[in-house]
Amino acid sequence: MPARLKENTVSEAGATDLLPPVQEGIFSLPAAGETGSPRLLGGYCRACERYHFPRERHCHRCLGPVEGADLGNTGIVYSFTAVRAKPPLGLPQPYGVGFVDLAANGLRVFALLDPDCVDDFKIGSSVVLAVKPLGHDGKGRPCLRPYFTLQQYPTESEA
Amino acid sequence: MTDVYVIGAGIIPFARHEALSLTDLSVEAAFLAIKDSGLAPHRIDSGYFASVLGGRLFGDSTLGQSVFAEVGISGGPIVNIENACASGSSAVCLAYNALAAGQSDYAIVLGAEKMCVPGLGLLNSGESDIETKLGLVTPASFALRAQRHMYEFGTTLEQMAQVSVKNRRHAAANPIAFFRQPVTLEEVLTAPMITDPLTRPQCCPMADGAAALVLASGPAISHNKRAIKINAAVLTSGSYQNPIDLVRWETDQRSCRLAYEKAGMGPDDLDLVECHDAFTIAEIIHYEALGLCEVGEGGRLVAEGATSLGGRIPVNVSGGLIGRGHPVAATGVAQIVEVVTQLRGEAKERQVEGTKVGLAHCMGADRQGDARSCTVAILSS
Ligand SMILES: [Zn+2]
Numbered sequence: 001m002p003a004r005l006k007e008n009t010v011s012e013a014g015a016t017d018l019l020p021p022v023q024e025g026i027f028s029l030p031a032a033g034e035t036g037s038p039r040l041l042g043g044y045c046r047a048c049e050r051y052h053f054p055r056e057r058h059c060h061r062c063l064g065p066v067e068g069a070d071l072g073n074t075g076i077v078y079s080f081t082a083v084r085a086k087p088p089l090g091l092p093q094p095y096g097v098g099f100v101d102l103a104a105n106g107l108r109v110f111a112l113l114d115p116d117c118v119d120d121f122k123i124g125s126s127v128v129l130a131v132k133p134l135g136h137d138g139k140g141r142p143c144l145r146p147y148f149t150l151q152q153y154p155t156e157s158e159a
Numbered sequence: 160m161t162d163v164y165v166i167g168a169g170i171i172p173f174a175r176h177e178a179l180s181l182t183d184l185s186v187e188a189a190f191l192a193i194k195d196s197g198l199a200p201h202r203i204d205s206g207y208f209a210s211v212l213g214g215r216l217f218g219d220s221t222l223g224q225s226v227f228a229e230v231g232i233s234g235g236p237i238v239n240i241e242n243a244c245a246s247g248s249s250a251v252c253l254a255y256n257a258l259a260a261g262q263s264d265y266a267i268v269l270g271a272e273k274m275c276v277p278g279l280g281l282l283n284s285g286e287s288d289i290e291t292k293l294g295l296v297t298p299a300s301f302a303l304r305a306q307r308h309m310y311e312f313g314t315t316l317e318q319m320a321q322v323s324v325k326n327r328r329h330a331a332a333n334p335i336a337f338f339r340q341p342v343t344l345e346e347v348l349t350a351p352m353i354t355d356p357l358t359r360p361q362c363c364p365m366a367d368g369a370a371a372l373v374l375a376s377g378p379a380i381s382h383n384k385r386a387i388k389i390n391a392a393v394l395t396s397g398s399y400q401n402p403i404d405l406v407r408w409e410t411d412q413r414s415c416r417l418a419y420e421k422a423g424m425g426p427d428d429l430d431l432v433e434c435h436d437a438f439t440i441a442e443i444i445h446y447e448a449l450g451l452c453e454v455g456e457g458g459r460l461v462a463e464g465a466t467s468l469g470g471r472i473p474v475n476v477s478g479g480l481i482g483r484g485h486p487v488a489a490t491g492v493a494q495i496v497e498v499v500t501q502l503r504g505e506a507k508e509r510q511v512e513g514t515k516v517g518l519a520h521c522m523g524a525d526r527q528g529d530a531r532s533c534t535v536a537i538l539s540s
Binding site for chain 1: 280281283286287289290291292293294295296298299302303304305306307310351352353354355356401402403405527528
């Protein structure tokens with residue numbers, strides 16, 4: 001079987017225009033009509049030269065001002081698991097979560113992992129950010145969630 | 160600083176108490192602890208009540224005042240406490256501090272939870288938390304530690320499963336435990352997967368329950384032969400370092416070190432430990448933080464039997480959270496009830512021989528790969 005190569009861009013175009021993000025300000029999408037990748041958004045303190053995710057209201061170290069920061073869209077899996085019990089928030093069963101070390105700044109962030117390949121993640125896997133409708137918010141309304149997927153899907157025979 | 164002692168301990172069976180309310184459970188545990196102390200209730204001048212879910216599930220608030228009034232304790236300061244899984248043990252720390260400072264002569268501490276209700280689902284660290292929104296549930300936060308521990312130290316599925324086997328075996332000898340049936344290694348390994356690699360028996364069961372303690376300051380208890388001294392009771396919070404190390408758990412290590420320093424003791428002084436085995440991997444990491452073995456060696460420690468009843472340093476002879484069950488706010492108090500019972504030599508068939516010093520360790524909630532609260536108490540006979 002040929003390798004399945006995953007689009008790194010928003011996979012269900014259209015729906016993304018209609019649905020709200022699970023939380024404002026944690027990712028960006030390419031502008032309408034343009035191609036590109038979603039980016040993880042966070043904050044940056046100039047005085048401390050530190051990034052954080054999500055963006056802090058004030059820098060927790062110096063209480064100075066925080067500016068918005070593009071945290072990039074790639075990273076390496078530090079740890080991962082597949083949640084196989086009944087999922088919360090309308091997420092797929094099973095779904096994956098993990099900690100990802102961001103390539104751009106070394107931040108270790110908690111993240112959803114692609115539910116379509118929960119059994120293919122390994123510690124050290126290279127991953128890239130994607131966004132799609134995934135589950136619902138606390139009030140049962142469908143929403144967009146950012147998640148990391150494998151940069152290279154394994155072939156069927158490898159998987 | 161005045162010395163502080165436990166002079167009364169009470170606990171009710173951890174089970175599904177369908178017919179009993181949170182108040183019913185609480186009042187019974189308070190009654191047992193006061194009776195055990197031999198005190199007239201009006202002499203208890205302060206109270207600390209811990210419950211995590213009472214407000215959310217039943218709309219309860221300031222339940223402590225109500226519960227304590229029913230057993231004759233009123234008029235003094237009473238505080239209601241929520242600190243996730245460490246709520247009960249946080250309450251113990253607050254009472255200890257007030258007594259040590261001479262602000263109180265006798266205090267009651269009570270942890271209670273009623274959570275066996277339909278549709279509760281997996282616990283999380285708060286619905287407005289970003290990690291909860293991104294799918295974090297409590298078992299997953301420990302599964303992520305387990306994956307990393309296996310990767311870095313070669314810890315095996317069998318070693319983790321041995322924690323369940325041990326704690327379920329211990330629980331079978333504890334009349335108040337949720338599970339009274341032991342499990343085999345095979346049963347643990349083949350049970351349904353909750354979150355890789357943790358199967359169901361590696362995750363503590365929810366239960367309804369309550370536990371209570373009566374604490375006294377030194378001058379008040381000179382004649383009491385069943386009094387158990389509290390050598391240290393510390394409460395800490397996470398440091399939320401980034402990047403966080405999921406297996407060399409800084410908050411866990413720092414909290415244990417602080418308790419040892421305050422007590423003037425170390426791991427070699429301990430005769431038994433009750434620790435927060437919410438999941439099997441948690442107990443293994445706590446061995447390492449407590450200095451019962453080197454970092455990375457926790458899996459081997461349980462597999463060689465060192466932490467079983469009869470071993471070098473028995474851990475969770477009560478059955479722990481995995482065997483006794485985990486009514487969230489009751490757990491931290493129940494751990495100390497167990498240590499007190501052991502140090503008094505009253506634990507019957509699960510008695511650890513010749514106990515003089517015991518430690519109780521508890522943790523609560525997740526934030527950025529860290530715990531939000533951690534408590535460590537050291538007690539001696
Ligand atoms: Zn700063």
